[in-house]
Amino acid sequence: MDIQAWTWVTVGLTFSLYLYIGYRSRVQSTKGFYVAGQGVPAIANGAATAADWMSAASFISMAGLISFMGYDGAVYLMGWTGGYVLLALLLAPFLRKFGQYTVPDFVGVRYYSRAARVVAAIAAIFVSFTYVAGQMAGVGVAFGRFLEIPFELGVGIGMVVVAFFAVLGGMKGITYTQVAQYCVLIFAYMAPAIAIALLLTGNPVPQLAMEEILPKLNAIQQDLGLSSYSNPFTGLSKLNVFAITLCLMAGTAGLPHVIVRFYTVKNVQAARWSAFWALLFIGILYTTAPALAMFAKYHILQQFAELGPAIAEESWMQNWAATGLISIPEGGIQTAEQLLEAINRDIIVLATPEIARLPAIVVALVAAGGLAAALSTASGLLLVISSALAHDIYGSVIRPEASEKQRLFIGRLMIFLAVIVAGVFGVYPLGFVAEVVAFAFGLAAASFFPVIVLGIFWKRANREGAIAGMSVGLVFTFVMIALMRAQNVIPGMEEPVIEQFLGIGAQGVGVVGMLLNFAVTTVVSLCTPDSPVSVRDMVERVRYPKE
Amino acid sequence: MHVAKAYWRRQLRRTGLLLVAWAVAGLGCSVLFVEQLNRISFGDMPFGFWMAQQGSIYVFILLIFLYALLSGRADREAILEPDAEDDAASPPTPEG
Numbered sequence: 164m165d166i167q168a169w170t171w172v173t174v175g176l177t178f179s180l181y182l183y184i185g186y187r188s189r190v191q192s193t194k195g196f197y198v199a200g201q202g203v204p205a206i207a208n209g210a211a212t213a214a215d216w217m218s219a220a221s222f223i224s225m226a227g228l229i230s231f232m233g234y235d236g237a238v239y240l241m242g243w244t245g246g247y248v249l250l251a252l253l254l255a256p257f258l259r260k261f262g263q264y265t266v267p268d269f270v271g272v273r274y275y276s277r278a279a280r281v282v283a284a285i286a287a288i289f290v291s292f293t294y295v296a297g298q299m300a301g302v303g304v305a306f307g308r309f310l311e312i313p314f315e316l317g318v319g320i321g322m323v324v325v326a327f328f329a330v331l332g333g334m335k336g337i338t339y340t341q342v343a344q345y346c347v348l349i350f351a352y353m354a355p356a357i358a359i360a361l362l363l364t365g366n367p368v369p370q371l372a373m374e375e376i377l378p379k380l381n382a383i384q385q386d387l388g389l390s391s392y393s394n395p396f397t398g399l400s401k402l403n404v405f406a407i408t409l410c411l412m413a414g415t416a417g418l419p420h421v422i423v424r425f426y427t428v429k430n431v432q433a434a435r436w437s438a439f440w441a442l443l444f445i446g447i448l449y450t451t452a453p454a455l456a457m458f459a460k461y462h463i464l465q466q467f468a469e470l471g472p473a474i475a476e477e478s479w480m481q482n483w484a485a486t487g488l489i490s491i492p493e494g495g496i497q498t499a500e501q502l503l504e505a506i507n508r509d510i511i512v513l514a515t516p517e518i519a520r521l522p523a524i525v526v527a528l529v530a531a532g533g534l535a536a537a538l539s540t541a542s543g544l545l546l547v548i549s550s551a552l553a554h555d556i557y558g559s560v561i562r563p564e565a566s567e568k569q570r571l572f573i574g575r576l577m578i579f580l581a582v583i584v585a586g587v588f589g590v591y592p593l594g595f596v597a598e599v600v601a602f603a604f605g606l607a608a609a610s611f612f613p614v615i616v617l618g619i620f621w622k623r624a625n626r627e628g629a630i631a632g633m634s635v636g637l638v639f640t641f642v643m644i645a646l647m648r649a650q651n652v653i654p655g656m657e658e659p660v661i662e663q664f665l666g667i668g669a670q671g672v673g674v675v676g677m678l679l680n681f682a683v684t685t686v687v688s689l690c691t692p693d694s695p696v697s698v699r700d701m702v703e704r705v706r707y708p709k710e
Numbered sequence: 711m712h713v714a715k716a717y718w719r720r721q722l723r724r725t726g727l728l729l730v731a732w733a734v735a736g737l738g739c740s741v742l743f744v745e746q747l748n749r750i751s752f753g754d755m756p757f758g759f760w761m762a763q764q765g766s767i768y769v770f771i772l773l774i775f776l777y778a779l780l781s782g783r784a785d786r787e788a789i790l791e792p793d794a795e796d797d798a799a800s801p802p803t804p805e806g
Binding site for chain 2: 236237249370373374378393395404405408409412435436443446449450453703707708
């Protein structure tokens with residue numbers, strides 16, 4: 164069978180599995196709908212969190228980015244894993260003890276303010292929409308590339324599948340499908356990585372095989388006139404590497420779709436262990452990605468060193484050139500720089516099995532894995548959007564007297580509408596969607612992370628402080644990113660209005676917003692009356708795990 | 711309340727220590743001092759580079775493991791010790 168036939172088989176089987184699990188986990192209560200009845204075991208929540216977290220970008224794009232960035236690619240590796248340490252130590256156990264449904268819930272109760280809750284809900288919706296539109300587009304691309312069906316139809320199929328298990332099963336349906344999706348995606352990622360490690364070095368563990376490849380890769384890069392692969396700060400300054408890493412860490416810990424996963428477990432201790440399982444499961448992929456990045460770069464450069472300009476005749480080059488993702492320049496490929504220029508970063512994970520001539524079924528697996536990564540992340544984000552609209556805005560502000568049945572209906576309706584909007588954004592992307600990393604992580608780092616941490620660890624933090632801090636952090640970060648990425652964000656602009664702020668670019672500027680938020684919340688809190696006794700007692704209870 | 715206060719103080723100290731380790735591995739060894747550490751070889755790789763792309767992730771996983779293990783132990787102790795008994799039995803702990 165060829166690659167396309169195998170892809171139909173793997174995608175068909177995995178999608179049937181997700182639909183079956185979604186049908187089996189349908190729910191009848193809002194507690195089941197928003198937090199899976201708070202009965203998810205720690206290890207299952209860990210796997211669900213890992214799938215929720217690892218998006219199409221982690222699965223498809225990250226290794227390719229690292230491959231071209233060398234050392235500097237570590238910003239993604241450390242930023243997207245180190246955030247879990249902050250989450251586990253500073254947020255997850257306490258929010259679980261607090262024990263309601265959403266992140267705006269905590270902000271609203273801790274800062275005894277509907278306004279704070281609404282600001283948090285709007286931030287959650289904006290961050291999640293930016294993020295989810297990219298996932299739906301990823302589904303469309305994967306379908307188009309491997310199954311040769313139109314992009315719009317691919318997005319449509321993804322929408323139907325997500326809508327089915329999310330509307331029926333809410334958080335419960337999403338959780339158990341995510342567990343299955345984790346298994347699919349990690350298998351799909353590891354199988355080719357292990358096969359390539361074996362082929363290249365005879366050692367099946369990619370993390371160990373790296374060690375053998377790096378010296379060869381460094382040598383070949385130098386021979387071809389490129390800087391050494393492991394040299395730090397070739398593309399980003401040290402300050403930017405520092406700021407982006409920290410921003411991605413704090414943003415990870417502040418992303419609502421990750422935080423809510425910790426509301427679904429039985430108790431505080433289970434929240435701590437599920438953070439451990441989550442990072443262990445994520446770590447398997449994240450320690451493999453840099454190995455895969457090196458293998459791919461080594462393969463490509465070695466072929467170029469052997470063949471020279473004739474590399475353009477290779478079948479994998481020809482196949483990808485047909486899709487437009489490799490663009491061979493007019494005069495052919497004469498130098499290594501031209502070669503790297505010609506290759507789109509996103510194809511590295513998808514093309515490496517082909518470059519290494521692995522069997523068709525492995526390539527088909529990678530397609531199913533990419534789809535699993537995109538769908539699992541999309542469903543977690545859609546739940547956040549639906550809960551922010553149905554629970555935080557409708558259920559708490561517009562109609563606090565709504566019955567359980569009405570709330571559940573509105574929850575289902577909102578998730579259904581969110582799927583449609585996300586699909587439309589996927590097909591007709593707005594400019595800001597291209598800036599997922601800057602917007603989603605920058606805004607999460609600048610808004611949620613500081614007010615939740617201060618809310619737990621500093622009793623004196625009060626309503627006035629939190630509202631001022633969140634507003635300043637959000638507005639500053641939003642404006643900075645919009646100005647630095649004006650060509651994508653502001654209609655009619657051709658180039659950035661400013662390049663950087665104090666030497667920090669768009670992806671790391673959220674760190675400045677975060678520091679501003681911490682500072683403003685602290686100063687304003689100290690200048691205004693202390694929070695009520697009931698709130699301080701609540702903070703006391705949240706810190707102490709005993710019921 | 712005595713048990714709760716002592717519990718929280720220990721919890722803060724543990725969190726602080728683990729966060730120091732997090733910052734040293736993730737930001738110190740992997741970013742700020744990567745050039746210096748790259749002069750040391752780890753297997754066949756420069757140590758700073760290895761920390762940035764592998765080692766720091768292993769450290770992060772270990773830190774959460776330790777946190778969950780030690781906090782769980784502290785929870786059980788706090789629940790086993792009733793307030794009054796703890797007040798009478800434990801020697802006064804120095805502040806700060």
